Amino acid sequence: xxxxxxxxxxxxxxxxxxxxxxxxxxxxxxxxxxxxxxxxxxxxxxxxxxxxxxxxxxxxxxxxxxxxxxxxxxxxxxxxxxxxxxxxxxxxxxxxxxxxxxxxxxxxxxxxxxxxxxxxxx
Numbered sequence: 001x002x003x004x005x006x007x008x009x010x011x012x013x014x015x016x017x018x019x020x021x022x023x024x025x026x027x028x029x030x031x032x033x034x035x036x037x038x039x040x041x042x043x044x045x046x047x048x049x050x051x052x053x054x055x056x057x058x059x060x061x062x063x064x065x066x067x068x069x070x071x072x073x074x075x076x077x078x079x080x081x082x083x084x085x086x087x088x089x090x091x092x093x094x095x096x097x098x099x100x101x102x103x104x105x106x107x108x109x110x111x112x113x114x115x116x117x118x119x120x121x122x
Contacts, residue, residue, distance in 0.1 A: 033115040037111050037115065040104050040108045040111065044105070044108070047100055047101050048101060051097045054090055054093055054097065058091065058094065061083055061086055061087050061090060062087070064083050066083050066084070069081055069083075070082075070083055070086045072085075072089060
């Protein structure tokens, strides 16, 4: 049987805890770090998915006929380019995303370390 229950108004009034200004600042800092970590995790997932997509496109381009041009998306438009140029662009984009992933992982480690320090203080 569960001992979770709603507090009545008297019990709720008795359980008020005063939080000092310094403690509230630490709580706010912890919350901000937590939000940043969540944002970085979301970005990491999106970039990882995009990198996997680019890797798949690179594999498909290796199987493509060298004589036929392929459509490559630039902004909102598609252009016809040779397969070799498309492979170069995909590799360049994939490397760029790889660097962004490494950067996000680095920042994530920094924020997690800061968050752990804030948690110890609280």
